[in-house]
Amino acid sequence: MVPHSFDQDDLFARRCIWVNGPVIVGAGPSGLAVGAGLKEQGVPFIILERANCIASLWQKRTYDRLKLHLPKQFCQLPNYPFPEDFPEYPTKNQFINYLESYAQHFDISPQFNETVHSAKYDETFGLWRVKTIVSTSNSNPAAAEVEYICRWLVVATGENAEKVVPEFEGLEEFGGNVMHACDYKSGAAYRGKQVLVVGCGNSGMEVSLDLCNHNASPSMVVRSSVHVLPREICGKSTFALAVLLMKWLPLWLADKILLILAWLIFGNLEKYGLRRPSLGPLELKNISGKTPVLDIGALQKIRSGEIKVVPGIKRFLNGRVELVDGQNLEIDSVILATGYRSNVPSWLKENEFFSREGIPKNSFPNGWKGKGGLYAVGFTRRGLSGASLDAMGVSQDIAKSWKEETKQKRKSVAARHRRCISHF
Numbered sequence: 001m002v003p004h005s006f007d008q009d010d011l012f013a014r015r016c017i018w019v020n021g022p023v024i025v026g027a028g029p030s031g032l033a034v035g036a037g038l039k040e041q042g043v044p045f046i047i048l049e050r051a052n053c054i055a056s057l058w059q060k061r062t063y064d065r066l067k068l069h070l071p072k073q074f075c076q077l078p079n080y081p082f083p084e085d086f087p088e089y090p091t092k093n094q095f096i097n098y099l100e101s102y103a104q105h106f107d108i109s110p111q112f113n114e115t116v117h118s119a120k121y122d123e124t125f126g127l128w129r130v131k132t133i134v135s136t137s138n139s140n141p142a143a144a145e146v147e148y149i150c151r152w153l154v155v156a157t158g159e160n161a162e163k164v165v166p167e168f169e170g171l172e173e174f175g176g177n178v179m180h181a182c183d184y185k186s187g188a189a190y191r192g193k194q195v196l197v198v199g200c201g202n203s204g205m206e207v208s209l210d211l212c213n214h215n216a217s218p219s220m221v222v223r224s225s226v227h228v229l230p231r232e233i234c235g236k237s238t239f240a241l242a243v244l245l246m247k248w249l250p251l252w253l254a255d256k257i258l259l260i261l262a263w264l265i266f267g268n269l270e271k272y273g274l275r276r277p278s279l280g281p282l283e284l285k286n287i288s289g290k291t292p293v294l295d296i297g298a299l300q301k302i303r304s305g306e307i308k309v310v311p312g313i314k315r316f317l318n319g320r321v322e323l324v325d326g327q328n329l330e331i332d333s334v335i336l337a338t339g340y341r342s343n344v345p346s347w348l349k350e351n352e353f354f355s356r357e358g359i360p361k362n363s364f365p366n367g368w369k370g371k372g373g374l375y376a377v378g379f380t381r382r383g384l385s386g387a388s389l390d391a392m393g394v395s396q397d398i399a400k401s402w403k404e405e406t407k408q409k410r411k412s413v414a415a416r417h418r419r420c421i422s423h424f
Contacts, residue, residue, distance in 0.1 A: 015146045021045040022152035022373075022398050023130050025119070027054045027110035029099060030378030030387045031156035033077045036106040037395025040079070043402045046148070047110035048132060054110060055099045057160055058092060061182035065210050066092040069202060069294050071237045075384040077102055078392050088237075114146070119153055120349040121372045128153040128373065151373050151405070152398050155348065158378035158387075159289075159359065160340035166198075169315035174334065176319065181207055181337040187214030194330060195219070196321055198313065199337030200226050200274075202291065205298040207337055208307045219329055220302075222273055223312040227281040227292035228299065229262050238294065242282060255280025266295075272302050273309035289381035342379070350374065368393050373401075 021038070024031045027049035038045050053059050067089045068075050072082045075095075080102050086094055103109075113135040120129050130148040163180045171178065181203045187210045197208045200222040211218040229238050238258070245254035258281060269276070277284055281292040301307040312324040320330045342358025353370030354360060360367035364380040368390040375394045380386030 015144070017146060017148050019044075019046055019148050019150040021150070021402060022154050022375075023048065023128065023148050023150045024154040024156055025116050025130075026156035026158060026161075026378070027051075027112075028057060028156065028158055028378065029055060029077060029384055030158055030391060031110070031154070032099060032103055032106075032108055033388055033391035034154055034156060034375075034377055034395050035108045036078060036080070036102065037392055038399060039106045039108065041395060041399035041403075043395075043399050047108065048114045048116055048130070048148075049110045049112050050115040052112045054103055055096060057158075058096055058099070061163075062092055063181070063184050063207065063210065064092070064186045065206070067296075068095060069231070070239045070383065070385075074239060074243075076388075077384070078388050080105060116347050118347055118349060121153075121374070123372075126372065127151060152375065152401070153373060154375045154377060154394060154398075155344060155354075155379075156377045157343060159342055159381065161343040161358075162341050163336075164339045164341050165336060166338055168313055171316045171334075173318055174316040174321075176331065177333040179333075179335055181335055182340075184335055187211040187216050190214060190216040190333060192216065193332040196221065196310075196329065196331045196334045197337055198334065199339065200293070200309075201337060201339065202293050203339075204337035205293050206296065207335055209296070209298040209301060212301045212306045217306075217308075219308040219310050219331070221311070221313060222309050225275040225277040227276060227284065228266065228269060228274060228295055229258060229281060229292050230265050231294040231296055233261055233265070246282065251282055251286065252280065255282050258282070266299060269299075272299075273311075274302075285381070291381075365389065369397065373398075 021044035024034055024045055024047040027047050031047050031049075032054065035045060035047055049056070051060065069089070071088050072086055072090055076082050082090065082098055086098070090098065114132045115135070116130060116132050118131045122129055128150050130150065130153065132146045132148070134144040134146060136144060163182050165180060181199070184207055190211055191214055193216050195211055195216050195218045197204050197211070197218050198221045200220055204220055208218040208220045231238060233241060242254065242258060245257060259276070279287065284290050285292065298307060302309060310323055310327065310329070314322045314324050320328055322328050344354050344358035345356060348354060353374055353376070360376050360379050364382060364386060367379060368376055370376070375398070377390045377394055378387040380390060
């Protein structure tokens, strides 16, 4: 008779693993960039990823027509440029292929289907305890629990880990299809439909444009002011121009120049329901992280009336929506382009380095290093270029500490070895 106390599955479910290097949480561009930097320094690490692939946001939660909004030179990861034959604004699939090539080039193999449900610093031992749940196969649905012990923890889950779904009065009574933009793929399914797009950022504008191109009739909710800039000015990237202006001019003057150029190209947008904020686009980005919209064709559709701009939502009713100005629109579907948020507060048991919103309290460029071996990458609100800068700083800092500790351990082992020989 086999003793009841021995349970092989339970033994496996309580695994505890020592990591001789950092644990990186997240296998998106930020996590991959840190891993590549550590590989070049010879530092061992593991990457934990809850999805079954790298860059799951790009692979699973983006629409088909998506392209990088910035030129490729501002989006490449450290030490690995984009292929020369890629266009200036790579497509979604091209960017995913680039990231997969990046992981292969640096021999990075994340541990997929492993969700971190808590990470806590043990002050007694000066170590991090990272507890995960591993999703197993369908034949064995019981999830295994693993605890990793490490000296360094890199949070690379980013600003866009979870979708934001606001509450609206009466939405449950609406009766039509409601989805977040992360689940939207193409406007093909909406042909001939009246669609309410909630949100006027880059995603809201582009989803509305895509719906138009598939002969749907979108109404875009614009509750607050928004900066809309051309993606290019005289054939040159507006972002590249902004970088150049900020290099030589004060922020207010760079903003003034960008707004004058936008006015010359677009004219007055207020008559179309698009009010500009009181702060300039660069200053607003610097203070709040709110990114200006880079237009790729939606404004032309707004001018022609193919995209209808409407004010905020008061409530939903069966098959229609009532707006704050009293309008009632009959609609078939709702797409929520309402953004994303960090999920760090749900699993990281720490409140000094990260805010309640899951963003480092110290702003760029000082928001990448906390206490006790805690690091953050991908929270700069400065896109892939900001994440790459942080990744290089983090990997170099960890490598320096790791090499010093490894050197001390070798000296200690050598001293003990000499004492043993002398006693013998």
